[in-house]
Amino acid sequence: MADEEWAQRGIDVNTPSVARMYDYYLGGKDNFPADRVAAEEILTAVPEVRIAARENRAFLDRAVSFLARAGIEQFLDIGTGLPTRGNVHEVAQKITPGARVAYVDNDPIVLAHARALLRGMWGETTVVSGDLRHPERILDAPEIHKHLDLTKPVGVLLVAVMHFITEADDPRRIMAALRDAVAPGSYLVLSHGTHDHRQEAAKAGVRVYERATSPLVLRSRQEILELFEGFDLMDPGLVWLPEWRPTDLPLHDEPSRALMVCGVARKP
Numbered sequence: 001m002a003d004e005e006w007a008q009r010g011i012d013v014n015t016p017s018v019a020r021m022y023d024y025y026l027g028g029k030d031n032f033p034a035d036r037v038a039a040e041e042i043l044t045a046v047p048e049v050r051i052a053a054r055e056n057r058a059f060l061d062r063a064v065s066f067l068a069r070a071g072i073e074q075f076l077d078i079g080t081g082l083p084t085r086g087n088v089h090e091v092a093q094k095i096t097p098g099a100r101v102a103y104v105d106n107d108p109i110v111l112a113h114a115r116a117l118l119r120g121m122w123g124e125t126t127v128v129s130g131d132l133r134h135p136e137r138i139l140d141a142p143e144i145h146k147h148l149d150l151t152k153p154v155g156v157l158l159v160a161v162m163h164f165i166t167e168a169d170d171p172r173r174i175m176a177a178l179r180d181a182v183a184p185g186s187y188l189v190l191s192h193g194t195h196d197h198r199q200e201a202a203k204a205g206v207r208v209y210e211r212a213t214s215p216l217v218l219r220s221r222q223e224i225l226e227l228f229e230g231f232d233l234m235d236p237g238l239v240w241l242p243e244w245r246p247t248d249l250p251l252h253d254e255p256s257r258a259l260m261v262c263g264v265a266r267k268p
Contacts, residue, residue, distance in 0.1 A: 016212040018164055019107045023082040025053035030082050030113060038208055045204035052259040055241040056191055059262050060159050061086050062245055063189045066234075066264060067155040068095035072187060074154045076144070078104045078132050079161030083117045088157065089125045102147050104130040104138055107213070132161060133169045135177040153185035160260065162227060163193040164214035171227060179230045184267055188231050191241060191262035192224045224261055231265030238263040 016038035020031040024039040031039075042049050064075070073096055077088050080103040092099035103114055106129065114127045126147045130138040138144060148154060156178055165171045179188070195202040195218035202218050209216035225238050236243065240255035244262050 017107055017109070018209070018212050018214050018216075019081045019105065019110050021212065022053060022160070023084070025050050026057065026084055028082060028084060030109065038212060041208045042205050045208070046201045046259070048257045048259055049205070051257055052193075052241070055258040056160050056260060056262075057084070057086060058248070059191055059241045059244055060088070060157070060189070061091050062247060063159075063262075063264050064088055064091040064155070064157075065095060066245065067187050067189070068092045068099060070187070072096075072153055072155045073098070074100040074102075074148050074152070075157060076102050076104065076148060076154055077157040077159075078130070078135075078138065079158065079164070080105050080110065080114065081160075082110050083114055087117075089118075093124065098124060100147060101125045102144055103127045104132075104144075106131040132158075132165060132174060135174050135181075139177065139181045150181055150183065152183055153187070154182050155187045155189060156182060158188070158190045160191050160193070162190060162224075163217050163219065163260075166215060166217050172229070175227050175229065179267060182267060186267045188228065188265045188267070189262075190224075190227060190265075191260045192227070193218045193260050194221060194224060195219070196221055197256040197259065221261060228263060228265045231267050233263050233265045 013032040014034050016035050020035040021039040024031045024036055075088050075092060089099065089101040092101065101124065103125065105111055111127055111129055118125045118127060126143055128138070128141055128143045130141060162171060165174060193216065206216045206218065221238060236245070238261050241258035241260050241262050242255050
């Protein structure tokens with residue numbers, strides 16, 4: 001669909017979207033000029049962002065595979081972003097045919113692309129409009145309850161999304177709502193940008209995202225670790241993206257160049 005057609009449908013194509021900027025970092029084509037300009041500003045200040053995006057997708061693949069092998073048969077992916085290769089349902093269903101996935105996002109273009117991609121696969125996948133800042137609305141949505149059984153273990157995926165949640169949005173409240181809603185034996189998969197590396201470049205990135213659909217909130221390792229409260233971190237704990245159970249060579253020889261830390265944890 002052309003840019004003008006999206007605009008005619010009431011989609012704001014002039015404000016950079018965090019989902020479409022991420023798509024650009026990954027080499028995708030589902031982005032607009034405003035997204036590309038903002039993304040190039042980020043890449044000028046922090047060239048590693050492109051590496052970080054690719055390492056984040058690789059972490060998602062490894063984490064979902066781990067959960068599927070651990071017996072998780074249903075996944076709640078919040079802030080899913082634009083579809084690309086290696087989507088959650090594709091990874092999970094290679095290991096567990098019939099695994100059920102609910103994708104949640106608040107970007108109308110993400111929702112439109114995801115629904116088009118998943119047409120004909122509605123038995124195992126669904127796409128739901130929802131905003132992580134209001135987790136109760138997501139958890140109470142009829143589509144979620146129809147698709148997932150929250151009385152049984154579920155994999156909750158918050159991959160590169162919590163750093164778009166401000167302190168005013170109360171991230172600990174959000175995490176508590178998700179934790180309390182899922183059954184024991186459920187897992188949390190989380191990756192998050194940190195300002196513990198290249199602080200000046202991080203500040204430049206934050207300034208660019210102030211113009212986007214969501215501000216960027218980088219946190220310290222300790223602050224990110226606190227988001228796992230009530231969950232037991234799996235080995236190797238909270239680490240840089242390429243350090244979480246690697247299966248291939250990293251894209252760079254310095255793990256911190258991935259800019260994000262990540263972890264997988266289980267609700268006891």
